[in-house]
Amino acid sequence: MIKRKNKEKYLIDIWKTIKYTLIKAGVKEENIFISNIDTYKNTDLLFSYRKEKNTGRMAAIIGLIDKE
Structure with a gap:
């Protein structure tokens, strides 16, 4: 999830971290949807601040929806 880019910077895979x-x-994996947008x-x-x-x-x- 986190890897070192160089001496001063790290890269974080935000999707995997979340x-x-x-x-x-406690959230079941089958209830997690990753859009990858x-x-x-x-x-x-x-x-996107990075772009704009x-x-x-x-x-x-x-x-949360209570199904009971």
Whole structure:
């Protein structure tokens, strides 16, 4: 998940890190969906500071559905 790029920088696989964290928190792996949407390549869908170099706003809503 984390590997050293050079003496001063590290690379983090954010997708694997989040999945690992969710599983450790008790979420079943079959309930985890990874979209693999790259914000840098898909600025028509999502904001990317790395590409656009200006600030923007983003919001997400996550909820649990009780099936009982």
